[in-house]
Amino acid sequence: MALIEMKNVKKQYASGDDVVEALRGVEISIEAGEFITIMGQSGSGKSTLLSVLGGMNHPTSGEVEMAGVPLYQLPGEKLADFRAQNLGFVFQSFHLISYLTAIENVMLPLAIVKMSTAAKKGAARSALERVGLGGKLDRLPNQLSGGEQERVAIARAIVNNPHILLADEPTGNLDSKTSEEVMALFRELNDAGQTVVMVTHNPDNGRYSDRTITLKDGTVT
Amino acid sequence: MRLHSISINNLKRRKAKMAFLTIGLMVGIATIVTLVTLTRSMSSDIERKMDEFGANILVTPRSNGLSMNYGGISLGGVTFDQREIREEDLAKIKTITNHKNISAIAPKVLGGVRIGEHDVLLVGVNFDSELKMKQWWQIFGETPKGDQEVLLGSDASKVLNVSPGDSIKIKGEQFKVAGVLDQTGSQDDALVFASLPKAQKLLGKEGRITLAEVAALCSGCPIGDMVTQIAEKIPDAKVSAIQQVVEGRLKALDQFKRFSYAMASVVVFIGSLIVFVTMMGSVNERTVEIGVFRAIGFRKSHIMRIILLEAAIVSLLAGFLGYAVGMGGAKLALPFMAESRNAHLIWDSAIAFGSVGLALTLGLLASLYPALHASKMDPTEALRAL
DSSP: OOSEEEEEEEEEEEETTEEEEEEEEEEEEEOTTOEEEEEEOTTSSHHHHHHHHTTSSOOSEEEEEETTEEGGGSOTTHHHHHHHHHEEEEOTTOOOOTTSOHHHHHHGGGGGSOOOHHHHHHHHHHHHHHTTOTTOTTOOGGGSOHHHHHHHHHHHHHTTOOSEEEEESTTTTSOHHHHHHHHHHHHHHHHTTOEEEEEOSOGGGGGGSSEEEEEETTEEO | OOHHHHHHHHHHHOHHHHHHHHHHHHHHHHHHHHHHHHHHHHHHHHHHHHHHSSOSEEEEEOOOSOOEEETTEEEOOSSOGGGSEEHHHHHHHTTSTTGGGEEEEEEEEEEEEEETTEEEEEEEEOHHHHHHHOTTOOEEEOOOOSTTEEEEOHHHHHHHTOOTTOEEEETTEEEEEEEEEOOOSSGGGGEEEEEHHHHHHHHTOTTEESEEEEEEOOTTSOHHHHHHHHHHHOTTEEEEEOHHHHHHHHHHHHHHHHHHHHHHHHHHHHHHHHHHHHHHHHHHTTHHHHHHHHHTTOOHHHHHHHHHHHHHHHHHHHHHHHHHHHHHHHHHHHHHHSSSTTOOOOOOHHHHHHHHHHHHHHHHHHHHHHHHHHHHSOHHHHHHTO
16 A cells, blocks of 8 residues: 555645646655655646645645545644654755754754653754764754755654655755755665655756656646 | 743844843833832822821811911910810820821911000911921021021011011010011911910910811821821810812822823833734744744644743743833932922832733733734745745
């Protein structure tokens, strides 16, 4: 059974008097351990697809199942709990919390988990070591380079051992050398068994993934 | 890392923002504290001054004799010496339950004397208490200092044709005119004032007085109660409240207090508005951060806890600082604003607790709406807001 199943997912937005169809009946199936890149031109619906996959954006119609759980049928705050336990996010602009150090940013998803502070620190340190930032635990985001901030964002996304790692244009704000390092890191994580779904507009990134899904005008081509 | 660590770290590491927020709230609270304290202190000062300003209780002999008018008040007959009050009875006034409310007791002995060609009313007074009670008196010359000095009303000085520094003879004794009163428009203009012991001697009324005026502080004590207490202590005297004075003061004070409360209400409203806008702005600029929290699985209640804990810490700090700064401001401003130089600042624990409570309530209320709004925000929308 696939880890992620999207069945006839549609998403419409109201834009003034018009209705914009961001997703038009998307059908996707992703197996556990896969590294998927979602590509497409600007406005093709890539980011919308990722946010729907991440349980952050209710589709207008259709079904999204993750490990057999119908995501958008979860009651109340259960969807937030599901995100906390099963998903890791890497945002395009990193979105690190400016007043928290690298290790505190990584510990953020664990703030709502019942664990001892020592265990949380251990998990965060280990995640930062995995992304090569073991020596910069106490730096604030503004004391880190763009590539280092991206690595902290990745460490934050994997600290709770999520089933799926979702990344939205993770190399969008990085130079080509740093982009390659970051992509290599994603590959490394995937090689260790982490399922990765990444939105990117950079065709070069596709070579790191197992499979590429291309979107055009809200449909899979 | 727990939820409260996020709040505390935010406040600790974004000191400028925290200071701005705290100062915004503190200024509102300090303004409220300063104005409320100033208003109350000035109200108390005015109340005290009004209480000291003239008598509001009159102690006269119980008499059915001839009436004599003094200051518009009908007094007991002064021609019947047996009706006069003994001087030592006055000491009993200071033993009443509300003796602390007595500001001044001004005993008087009255009697007619002949000075030159004219009959005048000689009034024996204790100049210290008399001057304290009649602060509107303007004296040309000096206040009489010894038994051989007198003070003349303006009409009396004209009729007797004497000025400060001149001398007059009363019953064969020489007296220096120390001062002359400016026109008061009252019966004082026609009187000759001498020291009480001298006047008693001249009039042959040693140890006795004709009447006593009492200035009582109205605050916290109904004048009616004091009248009853004095009457119980001196059964032979007729004790009455000068209702016109008492009612007038209460009405004036009531008007001032109402004005003060209206002022304080406006200040509280404006202060609250400042706090509300500041807190709203502070939460609204954290939209993206809240979007990240939601995306990584924080519940709405988690977001609320983070924001409200921050608001509570800032509000408490602003409340304490606002009270301290507000009281400091009131202390500095009071000497310039109060009627008297020695006006007392009122330190009221209710204002201390009230200001901290108000800061906390305003801070939490002002944060509640934006926190609720932020927690309900779609994480995708919140992240797009960048």
